[in-house]
Amino acid sequence: MKIKNNTLTLDTTDLKILEALQEDARQTYTAIGKRLGIAHSTVYDRIKRMEQHGIIKKYTTMIDAEKTGAKNITAIMTIYTDPKESEKVAEKLCAAPQVLEVYTSLSEELQIIAKVIAENQESLHTFIANSIAPLHGVLRIRTSIITKKFKETQLSIANDPKKLTLIKETHKIKEEKIK
Amino acid sequence: MNIENAAKILRTVPREKAFYFFTSIGNYTGESAASLKEFMEKINEVNVKSLEFHLYRGDFEKWIDETLEDKELAKEIRNIRSLNYSGTMLKEHLHSVVVKRYKELSGNF
Numbered sequence: 001m002k003i004k005n006n007t008l009t010l011d012t013t014d015l016k017i018l019e020a021l022q023e024d025a026r027q028t029y030t031a032i033g034k035r036l037g038i039a040h041s042t043v044y045d046r047i048k049r050m051e052q053h054g055i056i057k058k059y060t061t062m063i064d065a066e067k068t069g070a071k072n073i074t075a076i077m078t079i080y081t082d083p084k085e086s087e088k089v090a091e092k093l094c095a096a097p098q099v100l101e102v103y104t105s106l107s108e109e110l111q112i113i114a115k116v117i118a119e120n121q122e123s124l125h126t127f128i129a130n131s132i133a134p135l136h137g138v139l140r141i142r143t144s145i146i147t148k149k150f151k152e153t154q155l156s157i158a159n160d161p162k163k164l165t166l167i168k169e170t171h172k173i174k175e176e177k178i179k
Numbered sequence: 180m181n182i183e184n185a186a187k188i189l190r191t192v193p194r195e196k197a198f199y200f201f202t203s204i205g206n207y208t209g210e211s212a213a214s215l216k217e218f219m220e221k222i223n224e225v226n227v228k229s230l231e232f233h234l235y236r237g238d239f240e241k242w243i244d245e246t247l248e249d250k251e252l253a254k255e256i257r258n259i260r261s262l263n264y265s266g267t268m269l270k271e272h273l274h275s276v277v278v279k280r281y282k283e284l285s286g287n288f
Contacts, residue, residue, distance in 0.1 A: 075205060077205065121204050124205055125205055128201075128205045129199050129201065129207070132207075133199040133201075134194050134197065134211075136194075138207070139209050140207050140208060140209035141206065142205075143204065143205025145205070
């Protein structure tokens with residue numbers, strides 16, 4: 001771990017610690033240390049430093065919404081906007097509790113893509129008709145209701161191609177040295 | 180009908196109370212109407228799918244009744260539903276009903 005201009009450069013040990021935490025954030029420093037072959041105090045120091053530098057933002061809980069009994073529907077909205085108003089439209093979307101994610105995308109026209117949840121189709125329509133369509137700069141909206149989820153995951157060390165390659169390469173070098 | 184009531188129905192409502200034309204759940208066409216006059220014009224402009232979508236959900240009569248506060252026109256539009264029209268036939272019939280009412284109301288001035 002290197003600190004330069006108050007920013008951290010992570011090494012493979014840090015990445016492995018992050019990978020372990022992303023698998024199970026409740027495991028102890030000792031368990032992580034054992035798994036990586038390092039002292040628990042090293043694990044503690046590195047985690048604390050990554051927390052201080054905002055690399056580890058927070059520890060949270062992933063909930064299986066279906067098992068909680070909630071029968072919400074999820075939809076992806078593509079909102080075509082006037083480029084001059086798109087920032088404001090995106091900000092208003094971000095403020096709505098039923099909007100989970102907001103992105104901008106540039107293809108032929110400027111688009112805002114948002115993931116939204118609602119109790120049912122009618123409440124989804126009411127939300128879009130009463131709260132999104134009237135916003136200044138909204139030109140038109142396309143909405144797709146999600147019918148089946150095949151995969152949902154967060155960006156992690158395990159699926160970030162660059163960091164995964166770095167970990168694998170370090171493993172390889174170590175193994176070759178041992179041979 | 181007195182002039183005051185006619186003027187109320189013919190007024191332009193704020194943007195957040197306008198009628199927004201959709202073709203299906205969540206699919207907004209980009210067209211809206213903030214007055215009876217604009218609504219009358221938009222009937223001829225929007226895709227007939229949008230007219231079918233809103234008519235059979237009862238959205239037109241709800242907006243005309245609750246926002247423009249024209250119970251008479253709301254009732255006439257409700258009656259169109261029972262005719263089960265679709266396509267151009269629906270568009271023409273709906274347009275003629277709204278035009279007739281608009282002329283009646285604007286004739287007061």
